[in-house]
Amino acid sequence: GQNIDQPTEMTATEGAIVQINCTYQTSGFNGLFWYQQHAGEAPTFLSYNVLDGLEEKGRFSSFLSRSKGYSYLLLKELQMKDSASYLCAVRSNTGFQKLVFGTGTRLLVSP
Amino acid sequence: NAGVTQTPKFQVLKTGQSMTLQCAQDMNHEYMSWYRQDPGMGLRLIHYSVGAGITDQGEVPNGYNVSRSTTEDFPLRLLSAAPSQTSVYFCASNTIRGSGANVLTFGAGSRLTVL
Numbered sequence: 001g002q003n004i005d006q007p008t009e010m011t012a013t014e015g016a017i018v019q020i021n022c023t024y025q026t027s028g029f030n031g032l033f034w035y036q037q038h039a040g041e042a043p044t045f046l047s048y049n050v051l052d053g054l055e056e057k058g059r060f061s062s063f064l065s066r067s068k069g070y071s072y073l074l075l076k077e078l079q080m081k082d083s084a085s086y087l088c089a090v091r092s093n094t095g096f097q098k099l100v101f102g103t104g105t106r107l108l109v110s111p
Numbered sequence: 112n113a114g115v116t117q118t119p120k121f122q123v124l125k126t127g128q129s130m131t132l133q134c135a136q137d138m139n140h141e142y143m144s145w146y147r148q149d150p151g152m153g154l155r156l157i158h159y160s161v162g163a164g165i166t167d168q169g170e171v172p173n174g175y176n177v178s179r180s181t182t183e184d185f186p187l188r189l190l191s192a193a194p195s196q197t198s199v200y201f202c203a204s205n206t207i208r209g210s211g212a213n214v215l216t217f218g219a220g221s222r223l224t225v226l
Contacts, residue, residue, distance in 0.1 A: 042217035101154040
């Protein structure tokens, strides 16, 4: 089975940096995704890691350590529009390669 | 490209009623799936399809049916609605080819309330 843990809620200030952690346990790992979901909207893709290390994409970066079962999403130069839920999802390497989602971290950015 | 289109956006049902949530994608994606999202639970997979004519159960399939007669369409049927099926439903699709492989594209969601 798979188990994914991420904090329920975080707060940060505009212009700051925030790190959202995700730990996972899985029987077969084949990649980790981060999605952003604004309230009342659909999730949208942010990043994908399958190998250890850091993937940078503008203000957002994602890190993976497969041996530790750990990932983080780093958001720099926070803007008010970054207030959203951030979903960590792990893909298995069995069959359909199902995605299992964590419960999400709600980030509130204040002025 | 419209992406993934879901209808209806909102629906209220009485216990025991049946209904179909429609989902269509115009990206020629092989894979389509249905998720439900409940507070504190994360997105959970209901049913999925790897191609026309092929469907399979996800994590929470009970009370739901699906079919995939074409590449584009993947409707979700609630056979006899129950209050426990009150949720937000998302249809998603993805391809297994190219640089965007395995990235889910979600529909806008359907908020269902069962009284």
